[in-house]
Amino acid sequence: MNKDVAEYALEYARGKGVDYAEVRAHREYQEAIVLKNGIVEAYIQSVDSGFCTRILADGGLGFASTNKWTEDETRDVVDIAYKFARSANRRNKIVFAKEEGAEVKYSVEQKVKIEDVDPESKIAQLSEVDKTLTSLGINIPARVIQCIITSTEKYVANTEGARITSFIPKIFATAMITVVEQGHPEQAARQFGCSGGWEFFDQWNIPEEISHEAKVLKRLVGEGKPLTPGKMDLICGPEVAGIAAHESCGHPMEADRILGREMSQAGRSFIYPGGPFWIGTRIGSPIVTTIDDPRIKNSYGYYEYDDEGVKARPRHLYKNGIINEFLQNRETAAKLGTRSNGSSRSVNYDREAIVRMANTYVQPGDMSEEELFEDVKHGVYMRSFTEWNIDDRRFNQRYVGREAYLVEDGELKHPVVRPTIETSTLNFWSSVDGVSRELVLNAGTCGKGDPSQGIPTFMGGPMIRLRGVYIK
Amino acid sequence: MSEALDRTEVLVKKAKSLGADEVIAKTTFGRYRQTRFSNNEVDITVAWNDYVTDVALAWKKRVVATQIRNFEDAEQRIEQLFNLAKVSKENPLYGGIASGKFSYGKPSADKEVVNVEHFDYIQAAIQAAEEEAKGRVEAGGTLLTSYEDVYLVSSEGPVGQDARSAVELSIRAFSEREASGHGVSCSPTLKGFDPSAAGRKAGEIAGLARGPRGGEEGVYDIVFDPLFVGSMLGMYAMMSSAFYVMIRMSIFVDKLGEQVASDLVTLRDVPAGYSVAHRLFDDEGVPTKENVIIDHGVLKTLLHNTSTARLFGGQTTANAGLVVPTAWNMEMDAGNTSKDNLLGEVKRGLYLTNTWYTRFQNYATGDFSTIPRDGIFLVENGEIKQSLKDIRLSDNALNLLKNVVGGSKERQHISWWEARLPSLSPYVLIKDVHITKPK
Numbered sequence: 001m002n003k004d005v006a007e008y009a010l011e012y013a014r015g016k017g018v019d020y021a022e023v024r025a026h027r028e029y030q031e032a033i034v035l036k037n038g039i040v041e042a043y044i045q046s047v048d049s050g051f052c053t054r055i056l057a058d059g060g061l062g063f064a065s066t067n068k069w070t071e072d073e074t075r076d077v078v079d080i081a082y083k084f085a086r087s088a089n090r091r092n093k094i095v096f097a098k099e100e101g102a103e104v105k106y107s108v109e110q111k112v113k114i115e116d117v118d119p120e121s122k123i124a125q126l127s128e129v130d131k132t133l134t135s136l137g138i139n140i141p142a143r144v145i146q147c148i149i150t151s152t153e154k155y156v157a158n159t160e161g162a163r164i165t166s167f168i169p170k171i172f173a174t175a176m177i178t179v180v181e182q183g184h185p186e187q188a189a190r191q192f193g194c195s196g197g198w199e200f201f202d203q204w205n206i207p208e209e210i211s212h213e214a215k216v217l218k219r220l221v222g223e224g225k226p227l228t229p230g231k232m233d234l235i236c237g238p239e240v241a242g243i244a245a246h247e248s249c250g251h252p253m254e255a256d257r258i259l260g261r262e263m264s265q266a267g268r269s270f271i272y273p274g275g276p277f278w279i280g281t282r283i284g285s286p287i288v289t290t291i292d293d294p295r296i297k298n299s300y301g302y303y304e305y306d307d308e309g310v311k312a313r314p315r316h317l318y319k320n321g322i323i324n325e326f327l328q329n330r331e332t333a334a335k336l337g338t339r340s341n342g343s344s345r346s347v348n349y350d351r352e353a354i355v356r357m358a359n360t361y362v363q364p365g366d367m368s369e370e371e372l373f374e375d376v377k378h379g380v381y382m383r384s385f386t387e388w389n390i391d392d393r394r395f396n397q398r399y400v401g402r403e404a405y406l407v408e409d410g411e412l413k414h415p416v417v418r419p420t421i422e423t424s425t426l427n428f429w430s431s432v433d434g435v436s437r438e439l440v441l442n443a444g445t446c447g448k449g450d451p452s453q454g455i456p457t458f459m460g461g462p463m464i465r466l467r468g469v470y471i472k
Numbered sequence: 473m474s475e476a477l478d479r480t481e482v483l484v485k486k487a488k489s490l491g492a493d494e495v496i497a498k499t500t501f502g503r504y505r506q507t508r509f510s511n512n513e514v515d516i517t518v519a520w521n522d523y524v525t526d527v528a529l530a531w532k533k534r535v536v537a538t539q540i541r542n543f544e545d546a547e548q549r550i551e552q553l554f555n556l557a558k559v560s561k562e563n564p565l566y567g568g569i570a571s572g573k574f575s576y577g578k579p580s581a582d583k584e585v586v587n588v589e590h591f592d593y594i595q596a597a598i599q600a601a602e603e604e605a606k607g608r609v610e611a612g613g614t615l616l617t618s619y620e621d622v623y624l625v626s627s628e629g630p631v632g633q634d635a636r637s638a639v640e641l642s643i644r645a646f647s648e649r650e651a652s653g654h655g656v657s658c659s660p661t662l663k664g665f666d667p668s669a670a671g672r673k674a675g676e677i678a679g680l681a682r683g684p685r686g687g688e689e690g691v692y693d694i695v696f697d698p699l700f701v702g703s704m705l706g707m708y709a710m711m712s713s714a715f716y717v718m719i720r721m722s723i724f725v726d727k728l729g730e731q732v733a734s735d736l737v738t739l740r741d742v743p744a745g746y747s748v749a750h751r752l753f754d755d756e757g758v759p760t761k762e763n764v765i766i767d768h769g770v771l772k773t774l775l776h777n778t779s780t781a782r783l784f785g786g787q788t789t790a791n792a793g794l795v796v797p798t799a800w801n802m803e804m805d806a807g808n809t810s811k812d813n814l815l816g817e818v819k820r821g822l823y824l825t826n827t828w829y830t831r832f833q834n835y836a837t838g839d840f841s842t843i844p845r846d847g848i849f850l851v852e853n854g855e856i857k858q859s860l861k862d863i864r865l866s867d868n869a870l871n872l873l874k875n876v877v878g879g880s881k882e883r884q885h886i887s888w889w890e891a892r893l894p895s896l897s898p899y900v901l902i903k904d905v906h907i908t909k910p911k
Contacts, residue, residue, distance in 0.1 A: 034795075036719060040561040042528075042795045045553065046539040052520075061516040067523055067541045077519075084517035087591065092513060119559045127561075142720035178720040178836060185720065185836035261510045263612035264644035264654070265889045267828075267845070272649070350520040389829035389864075391843050393650075396862050396910045398841060400833055418833060422864065423910045450508065450614050450889045470911040 001027035001049055001153050002069050003165075009053050009074045010157050016082050018057045020096050020330075022158035024307055025051035026349040031114075031149040033122060037142065038130040040123060050349040055081040056096055060088025061331075065350040097333035097340050099310045101161025106304050108168050110197025114149055117198045122147065125201060129175060132207035138214050142178035147171065147201075162309025170195050170300065170456060172443060175210040181221035188213040188386070188402055193300030193443025193456060200298070216403045216415075224415040227406070229472035233379030233465060234421060234431075235372055235407065238440035240382050240399055241362045241461030246444065248425040249290040250360040250459075252394035253317045253325070254343075254448075255332035257355070265450045267392025270425065277323060284321040284429025287365055291316055292327060294342065294358035300443040301358035301457040305342065308353060312342035317360070318429065329355050347453040354449055362461030365435025372434045372465045374410040380419045380471055381405045381412060398422040420472050427469070434465035476501065477623040477633060479543065483527060484625045486547050490554040492529040494569050495627040498755060498794070499525040502620045507590040510612035512598055517590065526755075528794050531557040533566045537794060567782030569756045570792075571628035576752040576759055580745045581635035582661035585617045593641060597655075597671035601645040604675030605653075611674070613643035614889070615667075622751075630757025636660070638748035641667045642888040644846065645674040650684055650861055653677025654699060654826045654846045658748045658887040658894065677825050677847035680856060686909065687848060687863035693821035693877075693903045695814050695851065700827050701804065701897035702886030703842070707830060707869065708739060709799035709893050712765050713791070714780035721835040723870050727771050733873035735769040736807065741791065742896070743800035748887050749894040751800060756792040760800065763789045766873075775799055803896040807879025811899045814878050816854035822907070823849040823856060827865070828890045838869035841908070866908045875902045 006025040013021035027049035034041040050067030055078070062084025064077040088094075126145045133143050151169040156162060176189040190210055194200040236244065252269040256262055259273075271277045293314035294303045305311055308330050316324045328336070329344035332355060346353035373381070382401040390397040400420045406413040421428075441460035448455070480499045487495040502522040508515045527550065528537040536557045540546050598611045622634040640658040647653075655673030659665040696704075711722035724732065733739075743751050743760040753759055756778060764772050776784065777792035791797040807814075815823060830842035842865050850858040880899035887894040 039563050039565060040534070041563060042535050042537055043556055043560045044537045044795075045556055047549075048539065048541055050541070060514065063516055063518040065518075065520045068521075080519050084519070088514045088517070089591065090513050092511075094515075119556055123561055142718075144719050176719070176721075185834065187720075187834050187836060259511075260610065260612065261508075261515055263510050263610070263646065264614070264642060275649075350522065352516060352518055387831045387833040387839070387841060389831045389841060389843055391862070392828060392845055396843070396864070398864060398908075398910075422908055427910075451506070452889070452892075 001025050001155060003155050005069050005074055006051055006155055006157055008071060009051065009078055010159065012075060013053055013055055013078045013082065014159055018055050018082065020056040020159055021053060022156065022308065023051055023053050024349055025155040027153045029151040033126055033147045035126045035130060035145040038127060043119065052349045053078050053081045054352065055085045056094060057082060057085040059090050059093025060085040061094055063352050094331055095334040096330035099160065099330065099340055101158065101309065102311060103163040104305060105165040107166060108195045110169055112198040114151060114169055114198050129206050129210060132211055133177065133214060136211055136214055138218050139180045140177050140214055141180055144176045147173045156307060156309045158309050164305045164309050168195050168302065169197065171200055173201065173204065173206060175206055177210060177214055179214055179217035181218050184221050186217040186221055188217055191443045194298050195300060195302040196298045220415045220417065224417040227380065227416045227419045227471060231468050231470050233376045233467055234469050234471060235376065235379065235381045235463055235465050237383040237463055238460050239384045239442055241464045242442055242459035243385060243388055243399065244428060245290045245362050245461055246357065246360045246457065246459040247390045248394055248397055248428060249317045250292055250357040253327055254355045255326040255328045255336060258326060259332055259335055266448050270393045270395040271323065279323050281323050282321055283323050283426060284318055285432045286321045287435050288318055288321045288429050288432050289316065289363040290318045290360065291363055292357050292360045296359045296458065299359045299441065299458045303358065306344040307346045308340065308344040310340045310342040310344065315341050327355050327357065345455055347455055351449065351451065351453050356448065356455050357446055357457055359441065359458035361439060361441060361459065362435065362464060364437050364439045364462040367434050367436050369436050369463055372436055372463055373407060376407045376410055379407045380416055381407050382419060395425045397425065397428065421469060423469060428466065431466040431469050432464050433467045436462040438462050474623065476621065477625065480525060480623045481625045483525060483546055483550055484627050486550045487529050487554060488627050490551065492531050492554060495529040496569060496756060497525055497527045497625050499623045500620050502618065503586055504616065504618045506614055506616045507594060508614050509594055512611050514591065514594065526794050527553060529553060529557060530566060533562045533564065534560040535563055535566055536560055565783060567779035569626060569628055570630060570758045570778045570788060573629050574757060574759050576632050579635035579752060580750065581619065581637035583619060584662050585637045585639045586619045588617055588662065590615045593667040597641055597643045597667040600668040600671030601643060601675035601678065604672045605645060605647045605679040607647060609645040609647050609675060609678055611643055611645040613641065616640045624753060624757050626757045630753065632753045632757050634752045636751060639665045640748060640887055641670050643670050643674045645678040647678040648682050651678055651681035651859065652846045653681060656699065656886060656888045658885050660745065660748050660750050664746065680849065681847040681859045684859040684861035687860035687907065689909050690907055691904050692907055693818050693901065694905045695818060695823045696900045696902065697825040698884040698886055698897035698899060700824050701900050702891040702895040703827050703830060705802040705804060705895040705897060706891050706893040709802045712775050712799060713797045714774040714776050714784060715796035717774055723838040724771055724774065725836060730771055731769045732771045732870065733766050733769040734876040736876050736879060737766055737769050737873055738764065738805035739766040740764050740803045741775060741799045741801065742803045747801035747894050749801040754790045754792040755794050758788055758790040758792065760790045799893060801894045804879065804898055806881050806883050806898050809878060809880060811880050811882060814880060814899055814901045815851055817878060817901060818851045819853060821851050823851050840869060841866040862909055864908045865905060867906045872902055872905065875904055877901050877903050
């Protein structure tokens with residue numbers, strides 16, 4: 001990565017009299033290992049580097065990127081972005097909220113540096129996951145274990161004085177299995193992620209975690225029973241609470257979506273100017289608080305400064321059941337008369353930074369897990385989920401249980417086959433009457449943007465209890 | 473031979489000189505321009521140029537790959553890649569790559585797509601949407617133009633040069649807060665590109681969708697719009713890849729030769745010149761061709777590269793991606809009737825114009841749900857009676873294939889954000905489809 005070229009690009013853009021310009025340079029080391037049924041399908045290693053410039057001029061935005069680090073190419077890229085901005089021809093001029101331009105360097109510490117772990121050791125550790133699965137005595141004909149590593153150096157510089165240099169290594173691992181019992185296939189997948197060194201791969205204990213999934217699937221086929229549909233209590237494990245927080249708290253609170261910028265792709269939001277829901281409107285019970293916090297150390301969605309050079313901080317999305325704070329970048333903040341809260345992220349130098357979540361979770365409460373269960377007369381404990389989706393207003397959502405059990409008089413009974421909750425965001429969060437103390441966060445990749453930008457996130461929560469919801 | 477092809481060949485020779493058994497290198501010079509718009513105004517125009525060489529090599533059945541973007545240290549990167557192969561593990565199922573000399577046709581790419589001004593096309597689409605909706609709409613979408621020069625060299629013989637172009641417009645128009653329609657126009661050349669047609673489609677559906685009320689759960693006969701069918705074809709295409717069958721993320725496991733769909737269903741992978749996915753050769757350098765995946769309901773083939781084909785006892789279908797086989801452009805054969813006749817066959821059912829967020833409970837059994845969006849219509853006695861909202865299609869991917877009872881002569885090219893795999897899709901009538909709703 002050549003900071004001099006980035007600075008040259010910024011000065012060249014400044015010389016054009018732009019309202020705002022930024023340059024973002026990346027150098028990313030990438031490594032991917034795919035293990036299929038114990039065999040290394042492919043081992044991929046790459047280095048990618050390049051930079052982009054984004055220019056605000058005459059109320060329009062232009063963006064251009066390249067992976068050529070020459071001065072000629074730099075001028076071309078800036079000229080193109082400037083031309084695009086000038087030709088936007090907008091009636092409603094885009095304005096950016098002013099933010100402080102910090103000069104900061106930060107990096108994530110690695111106790112075991114990724115580069116110090118040789119490829120053989122990485123393959124061996126992935127193979128260990130497969131060996132554990134094949135030693136269980138369970139028929140698992142499909143086992144796919146993957147590990148993706150990215151170590152990203154980034155430099156963000158803008159005309160407001162920001163100079164942010166960062167280094168963040170990330171590891172993401174997935175395990176997907178198909179168990180066949182009595183001729184019937186069942187599937188499960190798990191994801192693990194961090195910002196940090198190889199020490200996390202050991203901490204995740206993937207062999208044990210995925211073995212648990214295999215045992216659960218086997219038991220589900222043998223002992224699982226369908227649920228008699230009806231209104232009942234639902235206890236969601238942290239994985240289910242987390243996906244609900246991500247889908248129906250985080251996404252609808254993205255200000256670009258609220259203002260319509262994603263209208264043709266990821267959609268709009270049930271929250272919109274002049275609509276029935278806005279800041280101050282109740283959306284859940286008073287014990288529901290959901291937070292998005294990029295600064296959780298070693299989290300998969302970790303960062304200290306966003307891709308517009310704005311300092312990150314926790315955002316209380318729903319606070320005590322009330323819509324509280326949107327996720328903002330400079331553009332949306334100016335439109336809504338507020339400040340950016342550091343939510344602008346991009347997956348690489350060749351993509352525009354847009355409003356994104358980081359680590360979204362339900363704030364823990366004061367109940368023990370035993371207290372959550374003990375006065376459930378009839379209900380379901382949904383520990384994990386399989387199929388899920390939500391409409392493009394982020395209001396009509398569905399979660400199908402992967403590991404789930406009937407609860408009778410406070411006690412866990414037999415596994416339940418794919419119990420399903422299909423309800424509105426308002427009903428889901430208004431039905432919460434209990435929140436446990438222990439927070440668990442899981443890694444996930446959030447999809448948004450065109451071209452698509454799958455971005456690292458955490459999502460999670462404690463256990464939450466919903467009263468009297470319809471489960472089928 | 474061009475300089476780019478020379479540089480690609482140098483990398484292959486370097487890897488061979490180090491001892492690699494097989495090597496493929498593919499250099500792509502891509503120029504991409506995209507304009508995003510919403511609320512009837514341009515949000516941003518972005519340009520990205522990508523200069524990249526993908527290299528895959530095998531040494532003693534150890535398969536490794538890399539992407540090289542800095543050509544100054546390219547040979548050093550090949551050495552690193554070869555060293556990685558030496559410490560990687562053998563893949564006993566690896567069956568090699570295609571060998572031989574092939575001849576290819578001439579690229580039919582349109583260089584003019586690089587120079588077009590996006591603004592006028594977008595305005596034309598928005599204007600057409602407003603005219604068709606008979607009132608003001610709020611429209612958003614994207615216009616993407618791309619041009620790629622591709623150079624491929626394989627140590628096993630194939631050497632090829634291709635050029636690929638595309639122009640794709642996607643527009644979604646809202647006539648009311650919860651009433652919208654979506655249209656796309658995609659073509660490899662400007663000649664076949666019609667942004668106004670995309671706008672008219674979005675506007676027509678947005679106009680019809682005004683005043684939606686909540687839909688009801690039930691089992692319906694449903695007419696699916698080509699936009700919806702395009703998303704489903706992407707799903708079936710992925711499941712047709714031999715790789716996904718091998719890892720059981722497919723409904724087609726152990727189904728070759730079996731009836732997996734209604735005999736009205738014929739699905740092909742066709743990387744033809746009229747598709748935005750057109751290409752002369754796959755990533756092994758094998759000349760691409762049409763493959764009939766499902767022929768009148770019978771599963772005829774999976775999509776293969778050389779290695780997976782050997783495992784299944786067949787020939788490559790020229791669908792090699794750099795690592796796994798992939799479809800290029802899915803087509804469902806046209807039916808023998810019109811969209812209106814399909815609607816006419818529906819006594820009480822639905823017309824679904826688009827969908828998104830398709831997720832599976834189980835890829836092997838095919839149980840899944842997806843969320844219809846844009847125009848959702850109740851159809852009674854062949855006529856659209858009411859705009860609906862807030863429903864979900866919750867069914868099974870095999871059941872949908874088996875319950876197809878009609879298709880239209882008219883087909884549309886589909887490629888957009890939610891349906892990334894290009895397709896040529898008709899209107900399709902499917903009986904007994906399960907619909908659920910939130911409670």
